[in-house]
Amino acid sequence: MRKHKISNQMIRKELRFSGKIIRTIMPFFETSTLEKCNKIMDKYVKGKWLGRQTLMEEHWIERADKSQLRLCICIPKKRKKSVPGLLWIHGGGYAIGLPEQDFRYMEKFAVNFGCICVSPDYRRSIESPYPAALDDCYLALVWLKEHAADYDINPSQIFIGGDSAGGGLAAAVSLYARDKGEVAIAYQMLLYPMIDDRMNTASSMNNDAPVWNSKSNEASWKLYLGDRYGTSDVPVYAAPAREQNYKNLPPTCAFVGTIEPFYDETVTYMKNLRKAGVKLCFREYKGCFHAFDQICPRSKVAKAADRFLMRAFQYAVEHFFAAQP
Numbered sequence: 001m002r003k004h005k006i007s008n009q010m011i012r013k014e015l016r017f018s019g020k021i022i023r024t025i026m027p028f029f030e031t032s033t034l035e036k037c038n039k040i041m042d043k044y045v046k047g048k049w050l051g052r053q054t055l056m057e058e059h060w061i062e063r064a065d066k067s068q069l070r071l072c073i074c075i076p077k078k079r080k081k082s083v084p085g086l087l088w089i090h091g092g093g094y095a096i097g098l099p100e101q102d103f104r105y106m107e108k109f110a111v112n113f114g115c116i117c118v119s120p121d122y123r124r125s126i127e128s129p130y131p132a133a134l135d136d137c138y139l140a141l142v143w144l145k146e147h148a149a150d151y152d153i154n155p156s157q158i159f160i161g162g163d164s165a166g167g168g169l170a171a172a173v174s175l176y177a178r179d180k181g182e183v184a185i186a187y188q189m190l191l192y193p194m195i196d197d198r199m200n201t202a203s204s205m206n207n208d209a210p211v212w213n214s215k216s217n218e219a220s221w222k223l224y225l226g227d228r229y230g231t232s233d234v235p236v237y238a239a240p241a242r243e244q245n246y247k248n249l250p251p252t253c254a255f256v257g258t259i260e261p262f263y264d265e266t267v268t269y270m271k272n273l274r275k276a277g278v279k280l281c282f283r284e285y286k287g288c289f290h291a292f293d294q295i296c297p298r299s300k301v302a303k304a305a306d307r308f309l310m311r312a313f314q315y316a317v318e319h320f321f322a323a324q325p
Contacts, residue, residue, distance in 0.1 A: 091164025257288025
């Protein structure tokens with residue numbers, strides 16, 4: 001167990017100033033803070049699109065209970081044919097967030113590769129705990145497969161990805177899709193994924209790093225799991241780190257900072273994928289806190305992570321295919 005907190009010296013030098021400000025303004029998240037964040041985002045972010053080289057379409061699809069799930073579809077203005085279809089899932093501790101917050105990721109995939117990105121406005125845990133978010137994301141995946149021809153998507157290149165809790169949901173949906181056998185995923189991107197509710201790794205305990213720390217992590221897992229929290233009755237589709245069978249999962253790209261709570265669980269998940277024979281492209285970034293690439297996008301390390309992600313995606317476009325069942 002880590003006996004010390006994350007000191008300023010442990011943070012990469014170019015990230016220290018931002019980290020200090022974040023620690024001062026928002027030392028950690030709790031339920032009331034998460035609720036306020038959602039109100040602000042719903043008012044000022046929802047429906048706003050900042051992309052210059054892409055367009056966003058909104059579609060509503062019906063859930064089993066007849067309610068509507070909103071999908072945000074990022075489309076490059078310069079269209080190509082036979083392109084990958086990417087299900088991109090936003091982060092936010094399963095409790096907050098909107099697809100629009102991740103326009104930066106989606107636009108890069110769309111502009112650089114002609115990719116069509118579909119991002120679900122999944123139900124957040126403050127209103128609807130597990131399995132609501134998983135159900136919404138899987139429903140969006142099925143929709144993407146069924147509507148591939150409408151957007152000139154190559155059906156053999158259905159990709160999935162996400163950051164933080166979105167990375168956790170991407171991992172969960174990949175497991176779920178593998179087990180159900182209805183949709184074949186050709187590639188997954190798991191950016192510093194939130195995948196282990198047990199919080200028993202060294203990096204997840206007593207961690208007070210900027211942006212996301214142990215207190216925020218515990219509060220969010222409690223919201224997401226509800227009565228399941230702290231029990232052994234947690235499905236692998238809720239916390240993918242609990243999975244024991246890693247075979248037949250899609251080729252994977254991932255990266256994580258070394259001082260954040262998710263570091264150990266991400267490293268372990270990658271080792272398990274590699275042992276199972278899954279093709280893997282993985283990077284660790286020393287001294288980086290959670291979501292460093294989003295918080296400090298102009299930093300050298302963020303640019304390095306971005307180059308890594310884009311190169312890996314280019315390789316995936318050229319090499320990874322999975323025929324639909």
